[in-house]
Amino acid sequence: MREEPGAPADPDPAPRWARWFVGVYLALFVVCGVAGFEAWPLTGWRLFADARQARQAGFQAVTVDRDGRETPVPFRDLPAGYHGDVQVLKGFAGLPAARQAAVCQAWAGAVRDRGGEVAEVRIYQTVTDVSRRVGDRGAPPARTLRFTCRPEGPG
């Protein structure tokens, strides 16, 4: 980033507007980066920024058929609009009741569209200790039932 010693003065310097444009843009970019501030598309660049522990809290959503069999909602296999499951589940408790019901309804509808039977949607809070391994897999998480909803439509 050094200037060449003895370099001749630029006969065609960058215009003032370009200097202001770059200055303001880089200032905003740096402020967001340093402060971790999200002003999308400017961002705080928090990629894997937190230190994970072996014991990890999370949530699991399952559908229940008429015979009481539970099946995890296959979020990865659903359309892209359903892929925010981790964040929706994390904030589920704070949603108004009507919104919670609408979320359940949306998940049930997507599972039914794939031929699944849904009489009920259950949301479990989970605690997984990923350091406890059973072969190549983690030991099953400890689960606590937090929410149950019965979406409308065919079971």
Added chain:
Amino acid sequence: MIPRRLEGWLFAPGDPRRLAAVRIGLGGLLAARLASGPYPELATQPPALFRPISFLRLLDRMPSPEAVAALQALALAAAVLATVGLLTRVTLPVAWLAALPLVAMTSSLGKVVHNDVLLLLCLVPLLPSRAGAAWSLDARQRPLAGRGSAFGWPVRTAMVVVAGAYFFSGLAKLLHAGPAWVTGGNLRWVLYAASDTQARPNPFALFVADRPLLAHLVAAATLAVELGFPLVLWRPRLAWLFVPAVVAMHAGIGLTMRLNYWAMAATVLVVLVDWPALADRLVPTGRGEVPGPVPAEERR
């Protein structure tokens, strides 16, 4: 607003072909992302699942499928035109503006997706620039532009953005996790969790996670590469180290966690590699022994 020494570097004359290469690379990348993005699927998302970011908070659901189809067609067409350099000063800003809400949709699921953000941010300095002055349909009828200050700052600003993105990623790890990001079991637990959420155990993730020392080394290398990346601005030759390192990092994340960051890696390659100088070395232009017009600061 900008320290004098940094200003001198940012606004030094540049090669119009380097700017053109960045336009072609980023424009082509944007076109590829626009053509393959999940926007039509996102447009059918039930409103209850909508978690908008930024200006999409003005809406109570994803934009309609019709609006998304129109925006995608406009953005894609404009991106292709900007890539070939037709009406560049219009088509590049139109492509960027039309792409913005589409890319925002991908981050409106509750989490910021950084994959395309670096691409969008690196395109910003090109929007008002003379990016179509070389290697473009616009330039066919004009005499070849020589080096000038108009062609340096857009590329160097994009280089600062790339370097800053990795530096701030590393800084966020230090600020939020501290040394434990490297010295603790962090990376092992991340990789175990990533493997456990995949349909089949991931052998690459498990290979690292099962070896604590290797996991610490990979974590330390990641942090070193991210925090050290701005050195490429000071010593351009270090790009030979840092650019392959971040490409390898993204490839590793893809292999172990199945997270696709190829657009970010491609953006780094487009912006940090001096493509005209490389082309001059690979295909002599018949201009004698004189090497290509590599800017002074890039010859060191």
